[in-house]
Amino acid sequence: MSHPAEHDPAAPAVDDSLLSASEVPTAASTRRSALDAQGVVKTFGATKALKGVKLQIDAGEVHALIGGNGCGKSTLIKCLAGVHQADSGTAVIRGQEIDLTAQTPEGARAAGLRFVHQDPGIFPTMSLTENLFLGTGFIRSAGRIDWKANHRKAQQVLDRFDIKGDPKQLAATLSVPQRAMLAIARALQDLDDQEGGVLVLDEPTAALPATEVHLLLESIRRLAAQGHAILIVTHRLDEVKQVADRVTAFRDGEYINTISGENLTEGALVELILGRRLESAASVTEGPSDGEITLDVKNLVGGPLQGIDLTVRAGEVVGIAGLLGSGRTELLQMIYGLFPPTSGTITYQGKQLAGHKPAESTRTGMAFVPEDRGAEAVFPASSVLENMVAGHEHKYFKGGWLRDRKERADARDDVKRFGIRTASTSAYIESLSGGNQQKVIVARWLRQNPKLLLLDEPTQGVDVGARDEIYKLIALAADQGCAVVVVSSEFEELARICGRVAVLSKGRIVTEMRQPLEAHEILEVTIGTKEVAA
Numbered sequence: 001m002s003h004p005a006e007h008d009p010a011a012p013a014v015d016d017s018l019l020s021a022s023e024v025p026t027a028a029s030t031r032r033s034a035l036d037a038q039g040v041v042k043t044f045g046a047t048k049a050l051k052g053v054k055l056q057i058d059a060g061e062v063h064a065l066i067g068g069n070g071c072g073k074s075t076l077i078k079c080l081a082g083v084h085q086a087d088s089g090t091a092v093i094r095g096q097e098i099d100l101t102a103q104t105p106e107g108a109r110a111a112g113l114r115f116v117h118q119d120p121g122i123f124p125t126m127s128l129t130e131n132l133f134l135g136t137g138f139i140r141s142a143g144r145i146d147w148k149a150n151h152r153k154a155q156q157v158l159d160r161f162d163i164k165g166d167p168k169q170l171a172a173t174l175s176v177p178q179r180a181m182l183a184i185a186r187a188l189q190d191l192d193d194q195e196g197g198v199l200v201l202d203e204p205t206a207a208l209p210a211t212e213v214h215l216l217l218e219s220i221r222r223l224a225a226q227g228h229a230i231l232i233v234t235h236r237l238d239e240v241k242q243v244a245d246r247v248t249a250f251r252d253g254e255y256i257n258t259i260s261g262e263n264l265t266e267g268a269l270v271e272l273i274l275g276r277r278l279e280s281a282a283s284v285t286e287g288p289s290d291g292e293i294t295l296d297v298k299n300l301v302g303g304p305l306q307g308i309d310l311t312v313r314a315g316e317v318v319g320i321a322g323l324l325g326s327g328r329t330e331l332l333q334m335i336y337g338l339f340p341p342t343s344g345t346i347t348y349q350g351k352q353l354a355g356h357k358p359a360e361s362t363r364t365g366m367a368f369v370p371e372d373r374g375a376e377a378v379f380p381a382s383s384v385l386e387n388m389v390a391g392h393e394h395k396y397f398k399g400g401w402l403r404d405r406k407e408r409a410d411a412r413d414d415v416k417r418f419g420i421r422t423a424s425t426s427a428y429i430e431s432l433s434g435g436n437q438q439k440v441i442v443a444r445w446l447r448q449n450p451k452l453l454l455l456d457e458p459t460q461g462v463d464v465g466a467r468d469e470i471y472k473l474i475a476l477a478a479d480q481g482c483a484v485v486v487v488s489s490e491f492e493e494l495a496r497i498c499g500r501v502a503v504l505s506k507g508r509i510v511t512e513m514r515q516p517l518e519a520h521e522i523l524e525v526t527i528g529t530k531e532v533a534a
């Protein structure tokens with residue numbers, strides 16, 4: 001599908017060649033608008049989250065909504081969903097005009113809008129049938145659930161959405177992309193394929209292993225071909241290029257442009273998001289091969305780990321690649337002291353650790369940025385500033401007095417450096433967008449000048465500008481002698497910042513790869529289609 005670009009002349013320029021290339025005449029007569037939101041304004045106190053944005057999606061189209069952290073993507077989605085009421089704005093959804101200042105969740109559902117979030121809420125210990133009908137209700141006969149009829153109906157839904165499975169099997173037995181598809185099927189099951197719904201997917205691939213992302217993207221394309229309109233909100237620009245017909249970009253609460261997917265390059269997308277080209281790409285940090293050994297892990301066993309050996313020297317950035325369940329997160333957690341190994345040793349700065357706890361690890365210069373930001377890293381009901389200094393407040397005490405001016409100045413400095421979008425450093429952390437919260441956490445740890453930095457998916461949900469900033473700060477930390485271990489399911493990221501990458505499989509390091517590294521090679525080695533001499 002191809003669409004004319006709608007260029008806002010006031011918006012910062014995007015490659016002209018790109019725009020004209022996308023203005024290819026199309027079979028406009030066959031286009032049917034599924035959603036057309038106009039003039040959406042939403043303010044939270046002093047924050048103008050949306051300043052009159054628009055978004056138009058056709059039936060049969062995969063449309064990506066992109067933009068920096070805090071640019072208003074989630075806020076627009078929440079206004080459409082009736083979670084928030086807009087200050088002003090309207091939407092025509094499948095021909096029905098809706099006043100977004102009075103939108104409700106029921107109104108959104110009746111209009112044919114469906115939402116699937118990053119965590120799709122599939123219950124692994126329930127059957128496919130139960131997962132499908134839990135929210136919508138089961139077929140009953142004489143007051144009791146008619147399982148036979150429910151399984152029959154579930155089979156039809158599974159067939160329609162191309163999910164290979166038996167209605168009675170547990171959801172746990174499905175692959176991760178198939179589980180995501182089950183959530184999508186659950187959302188769309190009551191909508192007629194002919195008319196199609198408007199499906200909104202929030203970072204749909206964030207929880208997927210890198211090796212299986214393409215399976216979900218293919219399914220999404222199939223759904224669009226059936227006639228549904230699909231909106232994907234994502235920071236993963238490579239996926240935008242793969243799957244989207246058109247892309248709309250917001251910046252600082254403003255609509256910037258809508259352009260056709262087929263001529264998009266990564267550079268053009270970055271420019272749409274940032275309003276400028278990304279000047280410097282962070283470079284690989286190999287570190288000295290004879291630096292002091294900061295971390296020495298020997299034959300570590302515990303949880304999914306089956307005997308890990310890993311040595312990291314001061315100044316090195318070492319990546320850990322592995323599929324979901326390979327033990328990569330547990331390795332970082334065990335090094336940090338979140339749970340004890342069954343056997344094996346961890347030697348840190350020349351001292352063998354025994355029964356160490358996170359507080360002690362932090363005190364001795366270890367820093368850990370966990371994957372699950374919400375549950376493990378953010379201090380809720382606290383300000384941005386409090387979250388930034390958490391764990392190293394002592395640095396701001398001198399002679400028994402809190403040097404709060406210095407504390408505030410440092411926090412403001414980080415807000416600027418990372419481009420954290422917040423009304424002020426005293427705003428509650430929950431008022432920040434997800435990506436901006438992640439930037440606060442990374443800033444917190446980098447400010448401590450750690451000796452060992454353990455990062456689990458450090459850029460998940462982070463926009464392209466801040467991502468580069470984080471890469472540069474990791475490189476800087478390594479330059480200053482910090483040993484860094486990065487777990488990432490984005491192999492592009494590992495290839496870009498790590499001197500070497502250890503590939504973890506079934507709780508063991510099966511090989512180590514060194515620069516020059518290519519993302520596709522790390523992928524092939526991780527899934528076992530390619531072997532590399534250790």
Ligand SMILES: Nc1ncnc2c1ncn2[C@@H]1O[C@H](COP(=O)(O)OP(=O)(O)OP(=O)(O)O)[C@@H](O)[C@H]1O
Binds near residue numbers: 071423
């Ligand atoms: N409930 C709220 N209270 C106060 N401010 C809010 C609230 N929700 C969002 N904001 C602010 O509105 C702006 C837009 O946030 P939004 O979550 O829409 O961004 P986003 O584009 O989805 O970002 P991300 O990519 O990081 O998820 C941000 O400045 C955010 O801090």
